[in-house]
Amino acid sequence: MQSAAKQNYRIQLWISILSLLLFGAKIVAYHYTNSMAILTDALESIVNVIAGFIGLYSLYVAAKPRDTDHPYGHGKAEFLSAAAEGALITAAGIMIVYETVLNILEPNPVQRLDTGLWVVGITAVVNYVAGSMCLRIGRKNNSAALMASGKHLQIDTYSTIGIILGLVVVLVTGLYWLDKVIALLMSIFIIYNGYRIIRSSIAGIMDEADTELLKKFIRVLNNHRHPNWIDLHNLRVIKYGSLLHVDCHLTVPWYLNVHEAHREIDALVELTRQQFGDAIEFFVHTDGCLPFSCSICIKDDCPVRQHLFTERLEWTLTNVISNEKHRSGTMEQ
Template sequence: MQTPSQQNFRVQLGITVLSVVLFATKIIAYFLTHSLAILTDALESIVNVLAGFIGLYSLYVAAKPKDSDHPYGHGKAEFVSSAVEGTLIIGAGILIIGQTIQNLIDSKPIASLDKGLILVGITGLINYVAGNICLQIGRRNNSLALESSGKHLQLDTYSTIAIIVGLVVILYTHWNWLDTAIALSISGLILYNGYRIIRKSLAGIMDEADDDLLKQFVTILNANRKQNWIDLHNLRVIKYGSTLHVDCHLTVPWYLNIHQAHEEIDELSAMIEEKFGKAFELFVHTDGCMPFSCSICDKMDCTVRQYSFTQKIPFTLENISSNLKHGSNNLG
């Protein structure tokens, strides 16, 4: 059975080969039509090819096991790859703007639009299907490199659709100026999406808190909370490629022995595995409850309770991220 890292690599390999074929198809379409809009699409495909090889190498590196030099593994290589891909996308946008200006100075007549439309339409359909596969597998395996590839391929599809619509209009109206307008509009969209990919990759490199991921943890913790989990705090979730590293403090009854406390950690680990798969590492520090914990603890069979139970505090994004135990000050 393939590991998530192996599956990511095989998918990226297929995408890389596909990007080379689609780039060649768009170049043929450009030479048939001399359409600047189609050239725009082809230039963006150069980025697809380069990004494909970069992503392939990054997934190869990310799949390597941890070693003495990289105790957390090599997963961060995916963030670097994504940043490079975003930079290449921005470069393509700038190149397209430059080519558009050059075309205004030395324009060529548009020809054979019907044949060009067929070729470009086929590439757009294939790109969308491939991008959707990348996104689904990337999200399932927590692979930013695959997600970036998928978003880029789907962006390529949307720009292709815009180009096809514009070229159809040109075919029937002979408004050749629309060719330039389409190219400039798509270049703006490309620049914006390049920025978004770089922003997300830098967030991963800097270990920025992922609020969406933490909210998922809050939801499953509340849905599967055990009676001995008095509180859970100081939660940190960091993504290293397809692997999640989870650190937290778990407050349990102070009288549990080591084996009993470890059983609680095992249950927490099983809960995370059921939701996120086996690609994670869990490090839990267990805390014994304090007298102020009694008011938020609903363990009715406790024989050493010092204060009456008042209210159970649900886990929230704020209190699981705090480095303090939950107490009466958390009651709302």
């Protein structure tokens, strides 16, 4: 198991244990208060517990090395975990609506809200800190499962804060029916965020392009371009859990020998690993430059230049994902 994968697994293990403890605290708070809004928070915490252990298993699977059946590794398991977590969040929101409607039909009196508020307030702080840590490490290690857990914990925090503010209003005004309204509003918020997590995980499963990641990748290459990197096209970046898989075509001077061309690829790989970490693999196809490449070639000391340099072509999201070689003002296959 790689160091990043070990760190992801260890963090997710602590998150799973923490979710179990916080769920217990919220159930105690509901027992004291009989508040539907607090029950809403507790029901969402059930999802935290289940999703935490699903995420833990997915990180274990994703950390397995590639094999003959999975030549690109097992990283897609993280997206499946995130999809399951999003589905559970949505289901929790629907369950909250159901429980709230039942409580409206058969009302139970709210009591001891002050005690309950202190308990859920503490859980909100703990959740936010844990969620921030998950998001920070998840972004660093490109872990979809860890980022889904972090988002879920912060969603839980925001819903808890909303519940606390609403219940403070209930305490001040004595309008106890607002407890049900708060529960319904928070359930809509929970369902919406569950949908967003599902949407994001399906995008990963379907290899949908990560536009922001591609833009950052292109910006790094533009800012550190080597003279022998004449052109770049057919760029694709695919996520396999914490692993980034990069395909591209790199145009280099036609007279470079195999070893010299490979050194240019090594330099490109080293540059990107400095920016994006070691969990990245490259499949780079090298093309020899053609006469029309001279107009965009920034190499000053080219011994075989046939045409004048006219403009430096800035690589952009539009022109590097195209499977076409570039020249000044136009493109050619």
